[in-house]
Amino acid sequence: MIRCRFLFWPVLLLLLFWGADTLAAQAEGDRPAQEELVLGLHTAPVTVDGYTLFQVRGISSFPAEKRAAAIGERIVQAAADPAVAPGDLRSEEGAGFSTVKAGERVLLQVVDADAELEGIDRQTLVRIVEARIGEAIAAWRRDRAPEQLLRQGGIALGATLLLLVGLGIGHWCYRRLRRRIEARLREKIHDVRIKKFRLVRREHLWRLLTAVLGLAWVATVLVAVFFYLYGVLSLFPWTRGFANHLFVGVVGPFRNLGLGLAEEFPNLVFLVVLFVAVRYLLKLVRLFFSRLADGTVVLPEFEAEWAWPTYRLMRLLLVAFALIVAYPYIPGSESGAFKGISIFIGVLFSLGSSSLIGNLIAGYSMTYRRTFKVGDRIKIGEHIGDVEQRRLLVTYLRTPKNEEVVIPNSLILNGEVVNYSALAQQPGLILHTTVSISYETPWRQVEAMLVEAALRTPGLLPEPPPFVLQKGLGNFSVTYQINAYCHKPQAMNRIYADLHRNILDLFNEYGVQIMTPAYEKDPERPKVVPREQWYAAPAKAPDGQGEGDEGGLIDGRSQ
Numbered sequence: 001m002i003r004c005r006f007l008f009w010p011v012l013l014l015l016l017f018w019g020a021d022t023l024a025a026q027a028e029g030d031r032p033a034q035e036e037l038v039l040g041l042h043t044a045p046v047t048v049d050g051y052t053l054f055q056v057r058g059i060s061s062f063p064a065e066k067r068a069a070a071i072g073e074r075i076v077q078a079a080a081d082p083a084v085a086p087g088d089l090r091s092e093e094g095a096g097f098s099t100v101k102a103g104e105r106v107l108l109q110v111v112d113a114d115a116e117l118e119g120i121d122r123q124t125l126v127r128i129v130e131a132r133i134g135e136a137i138a139a140w141r142r143d144r145a146p147e148q149l150l151r152q153g154g155i156a157l158g159a160t161l162l163l164l165v166g167l168g169i170g171h172w173c174y175r176r177l178r179r180r181i182e183a184r185l186r187e188k189i190h191d192v193r194i195k196k197f198r199l200v201r202r203e204h205l206w207r208l209l210t211a212v213l214g215l216a217w218v219a220t221v222l223v224a225v226f227f228y229l230y231g232v233l234s235l236f237p238w239t240r241g242f243a244n245h246l247f248v249g250v251v252g253p254f255r256n257l258g259l260g261l262a263e264e265f266p267n268l269v270f271l272v273v274l275f276v277a278v279r280y281l282l283k284l285v286r287l288f289f290s291r292l293a294d295g296t297v298v299l300p301e302f303e304a305e306w307a308w309p310t311y312r313l314m315r316l317l318l319v320a321f322a323l324i325v326a327y328p329y330i331p332g333s334e335s336g337a338f339k340g341i342s343i344f345i346g347v348l349f350s351l352g353s354s355s356l357i358g359n360l361i362a363g364y365s366m367t368y369r370r371t372f373k374v375g376d377r378i379k380i381g382e383h384i385g386d387v388e389q390r391r392l393l394v395t396y397l398r399t400p401k402n403e404e405v406v407i408p409n410s411l412i413l414n415g416e417v418v419n420y421s422a423l424a425q426q427p428g429l430i431l432h433t434t435v436s437i438s439y440e441t442p443w444r445q446v447e448a449m450l451v452e453a454a455l456r457t458p459g460l461l462p463e464p465p466p467f468v469l470q471k472g473l474g475n476f477s478v479t480y481q482i483n484a485y486c487h488k489p490q491a492m493n494r495i496y497a498d499l500h501r502n503i504l505d506l507f508n509e510y511g512v513q514i515m516t517p518a519y520e521k522d523p524e525r526p527k528v529v530p531r532e533q534w535y536a537a538p539a540k541a542p543d544g545q546g547e548g549d550e551g552g553l554i555d556g557r558s559q
Contacts, residue, residue, distance in 0.1 A: 043117065044068035048075055049140060050241035053132045057113055071108045075133055078102040079140035089130045098126045100133065107133060143237040152235040163228045167221060174217045178210065185209070226250055260331070267329040274329075278322045285314055305373060312392070371412070372419050377489040379418035380407055386490060400493050420489035428461060428485035431492060433499060436477040441512050443470065443478060449510060450482040453502035459495040460484040508534070 044064035045052040056071065058064030078084045084102045091110075092099045098110045110129060115122040142148060189209075192200040226246075233243035261268075291297040293307035327333055372378050376387050378397070383405045385397035395412060397405040420429055437446050447468040454466035466484035473479075482503075486495060507514055513527040535541040 046071045046075075047241065048072055048079075048136045049143065049237040050244045051136065051139070053136055054129055055117065056108070057111075057117055074105065074107050075136055076140065078105050078107060079137040081105075084137070087134075089134050091126045091130060098122055100126060100129055102133070102137070140237065149236075156232045156235055159228055159232055163224060166224060170217070170220060170224075174213070178213055181209070181213070264331045267331065270329050271326055274322060274326055278318060282315055282318060285318070286311060289314075303370070305370075309392075371417050372422070376419055376421035377492070378420065380412055381415060383407065420492065424487055424489045427464065428487055429489050429492070430483050431460065431486050431495060431499070432481050432483045433496065433503075434471060434479055434481045435503065435507075435514055436474065436479050437512065437514065438477050443480075445510070446478075446480055446512070449506045449512065450480060450503065453499060453506050454482055454484040456502045456506075457484070457495060457499045459488055459491055460486055460499070504529075505534070 042064050043055045043057055044067065045055055046068045047053065053075075056064055056068050058067050081103075084105065088103045089107075090101055092101065094109075096112055100107045100110065108129070110122055110126050112122055115125045118125055186206055189202050189205050191198050191202050192205070230243050230247055233239040233246065288297070289307045289311035292299065292302065293304055295304055333339075372387055372390075374387050374390055378385070378387060380395075380397070383397055383399065385399040385403075385405060387395065388398045388404070389396040392409070394406050394408055397407065399405060423429065435446075435450070450468050451466050454460050455462060460466065461484070464485050466482060469481045469483065471479040471481045482499070484499075486492065488495070504514075508529045509531065511526060511528055
C-alpha cells in the first residue's frame with residue numbers, strides 16, 4: 001500500500017505544480033484589477049528573476065502588462081551585456097519625462113503619471129528606479145556566476161538527499177507507530193452500541209483510525225515536498241519566479257484564512273460566549289420544567305402535563321432569539337452569497353412548510369386545551385382508538401383492531417374529537433343501544449327487559465342504575481334506547497357485544513319478537529328463538545344448562 005503511494009508522487013507533484021501556477025497566475029492577474037479599484041489606475045509589476053522591482057502604468061494603446069514586460073526584457077539584456085556596469089546607469093531629463101539608460105541602452109522612461117502613482121516627484125522616483133535596476137543587474141550577474149551556481153547546486157543536492165533520508169525515516173516511524181497502535185489498541189476497540197443496537201462496527205472504527213494515520217503521513221510528506229520544492233526552485237534564477245508562484249498559490253489561501261480568522265476573532269469569541277450562555281440557560285430552563293413535571297414545583301392554574309410541551313416551546317424561542325443575536329457576528333453574514341442563501345432557505349421554508357407550521361401550532365394548541373391525553377379512548381372522524389403517542393406534528397391512535405392510525409394535528413384542530421375517557425370515572429361513560437318493538441308489546445315490559453339485560457352485562461354499573469328512553473313512535477314500532485354507565489371505555493366494544501347478546505336472550509326468553517317493522521301482516525308464529533334451540537350446534541351450552549333446560553333461566557330470574 002505504501003509503495004503504491006510513492007508511485008503516485010510524480011503525478012501528484014505535476015498536479016501541485018499546475019495548480020500552484022494557475023492560482024499564482026490568477027492572483028497576479030487579479031492584482032492590477034484590485035489596484036485599479038483603489039487608485040483608479042491600471043498598473044503592472046516589473047519583475048526580474050521573480051523579484052518585483054517597481055510598478056508602472058500603461059495606456060490603452062500600450063497596456064501596463066506589455067510595458068512592464070518590455071522594461072524587464074531590456075533590464076535583462078543590459079545585465080547580460082558585460083559592457084554595461086551597474087555604475088553606468090544614468091538618467092536624462094526631457095519635457096515632462098525622464099529617460100533611464102544603461103550606457104547607451106534605453107531601459108525605460110519615467111513620466112509624471114508614474115510619479116503621481118507613487119505619490120512622489122519624478123526626480124525622486126527616477127533615483128529609486130535607478131537604484132533598483134542597479135541591484136537587479138548585480139543580482140542577475142551574481143546568481144549566474146559559475147561558483148554561485150555550483151554552490152546552489154550543492155545546496156539543492158544536499159536538500160534532495162535530506163528529503164529522501166527524511167522520507168525514509170518518516171516512513172519507518174510511520175510503520176512502526178502503526179504496528180504499535182495496532183498491537184495496543186486494536187483489541188480494545190469495540191462496537192459502538194445503543195443498548196442492543198449496533199451503530200458502528202469495530203472494523204469500521206479501526207479503518208477510520210488507520211485512515212487518519214495515513215492521512216497525517218500523507219500531509220506530512222506533502223508539506224515536506226512543498227518546502228523542498230520552494231527552497232530548491234528559489235536557489236536558481238531561472239526557476240525563482242515559478243517558486244514564488246508556487247508559494248503564493250499554496251500558502252496564499254492559508255495566509256488569507258489566517259488573516260480572516262484573526263480579523264474575525266472578536267466575533268468568534270462573542271459567538272462562543274453566546275453559545276455557552278444559551279446552553280446553560282437551556283439547562284436551567286429544563287431543570288425548572290422538570291420540577292414542574294414531577295410536581296416538585298407547583299404553579300397555580302398550570303397543569304403538570306403542560307411542563308414538557310412548554311419547555312420545548314421555550315427552547316425553540318430561546319434558540320431562535322440566540323440565532324437572531326448571533327447572525328451579525330457570523331463570519332461572512334454580510335456577504336451577498338450568505339444573504340442569497342438565507343433568502344433562498346427562507347423562501348423554501350415559507351412555501352413548503354405551511355402544513356408543517358399548521359401542525360405545530362395545532363399540537364401546542366391541543367396540549368393547552370387538554371383535548372385528550374395519552375391512554376384516552378377517543379374518536380377522530382371515523383377513527384376510534386386509544387391515544388398511543390402525541391407529538392407536535394401528528395397523533396398516533398391504536399384502534400381496537402390493533403391498527404395504528406397517524407392523524408395530522410391540523411386535522412384534529414379543525415375537526416371534532418369525542419373523548420370517551422374524560423368523564424369515564426366520574427360519573428361514568430354512558431353506553432347505549434336501540435331496539436324497535438311493535439306496539440302490541442307493553443312498553444313497561446320492554447323497558448324492564450332492557451334494564452335487566454343491562455344489569456346482566458359485565459362491565460356495566462348497577463349504580464347509577466340503567467335507564468331507558470323512548471326515542472320515537474314509528475309507523476309500525478316503538479324505538480327504545482337502553483342507557484347504562486361504564487368505567488371502562490377501552491372495553492366498550494366487548495360490553496356492547498355482551499349487551500346485545502343479553503337483549504336477544506331476554507327477548508327470546510319472554511317471547512317478545514324483534515323484527516323488521518316494515519311488514520304487511522303479523523306472522524302466524526312469533527319470530528322468536530325457542531329455548532330448546534338456544535344452543536343449537538355448533539354452540540355449546542354452559543355447565544348445568546343442557547339442551548331442553550326449560551327452567552334454568554326462568555328459575556334464576558325468579559330468584
